[in-house]
Amino acid sequence: MLELKRDGQSLTILPETGAALGQWQVQGHDMLRPVANPALRNQKGVAVGAYPLLPYVNRIADGHFAFGGEEHRLTPNMEGCPHPIHGNSWEHEWQVTHKADSHAILTFDHTPADDIARGEWPYAYRVVMSYELRADGLYVSLVIRNSDKVDQPVGLGFHPFFHSETGSRLKFRTDLVWLTDDHGLPVEKKACEGEWDFARGQALEGRVLDNGFMGFDGHALLEQPGGLPNLTVEADPVFSHLVVFSQPKDGYVAIEPVTSMTDAINRPEIAGRGVHVLAPGQSFGGIIRFRAEASRRPAEG
Template sequence: MIELKAGEARLGLLPDVGGAIAYWRRGGMSFLHPVADPHLVAQRGRAVGGYPLVPFSNRIAHGRFGFEGQEYQLAPNFVGEDNVLHGNGWERRWRLDLLADDSATLELDHEPPGDPVAQWPFAYRALLRFDLRECGLSIGMMIENTDTRDQPVGLGFHPYFPRHNGLRLGFSAQSVWTSDDDHLPSLRVPAQGDWSFEKMRDVGGAAIDNCYAGWTRSAFLRWPRLGMSLTMEASDIFRHLVLYTPPGQPFIAVEPASNMNDAFNRPGVEDGGIHVLPPGGKLEGHVRMTVATC
């Protein structure tokens, strides 16, 4: 465990558990809700408040995709599904590269065949930079193609937020993908009606697990009974937002992502969000979360 400090704010990091955040709090308020998900076996039962999605976000259908004339098969990494979820960065141990009182940089090198090819067939290097402030947290992400061939990639971050105290959520998006029985994109529809969060609304018991497209890279969360709010802002590369509100659970996930769900198998979707990096190419993005009194 690594703990960063900025005034009364504290951030716990778990480099050995996929570069995850253990907690982020200030005084008596926890801004993230640590979750121990038994489906994510590689997290070894540890409760995490958020983790990186590298080298892609969300699902690849049945772990299969084609790229530049070659077919690839990935090993399942989520109990109960044969889809592959969230890349492999969350399955790996990251190295501590730089550390200060209020900041830390973690590094990961994935180098098949020495590292599991079935996790990801291409070599890459990833960096995570955490900067803690009294009233905010910035997360910088970078992936570099260290392979000798082109590589398709995406980036994202998966924070869990507490659902209690009348949590309200607001963000603007153009469209949303409905999902089929395998939790894969089915139909793209306007983000209107029950899909819309244009006007901030109570999350309540809604059951959503869908990917929004064309969001404005800003989302707003408010806990009115606590008099607290949080603003999330993301870099331009994060053109998608996955919203996950499992019924009966004390958390929701609001996940900025560069790629849509199963983008590797959706070449016909113009804004699917897969970035093809040449050898030495890099993709970078930032997520900034600021807290304030309502």
């Protein structure tokens, strides 16, 4: 486990658990709400506060897709779900290539020829991720490079869990929302109106969500009650999609800036689906910034 510190903030990083975060603390407040998901077997029961999503985001239907004239089949990686989810980088240990007081760089190299990688992702890639504490918050940089000899389709994102309490409200602007089936695959597209209009904020209490939004403008605000600081999420324009996964009974909401919709690789008819094709040696990435507002009262304990 690594620990970064700066300006009243601390950050714990778990390189062996897919470069996940343990906790981000600001002035004594635990900003993340770590979750242990037993269905994600390769997280080995570890409670994580956030983790990267690469080289695709959310689900690929039945683990099947075609690209470059070839058919590919991926092995499911979440128990009870036939659709592989969130790529494969979260399933592996990452290497720490740089560590300073407030900044760390981690890398992961995937080679599909390795026996251990069979049924994962069929292309070689390299990821460089940076966690940096700055005076105004946490900066997360993700860059993926095509290490293969052929083109490959990619997507990336970040999956942080935050506290969802009585009175928590979420604000963001998007154009469209996808309604999903029982396994989280998109089935119907709707305009962000009424209950799906978060521009002025929506209460999260009692609201179960597992939806992808299109046309994300890169800004989200989680308003917190009591002494928890409000949280601002700012993402580069490459993150034109947003996934919101809210489980109020478990006390968390995941606010996930991502570059593509769920099952994007199998939805060529949808404009703006977000598949990015990299030529050999080409890279793609962006930065997500998390900022905590000053709390209204000091943290207890």
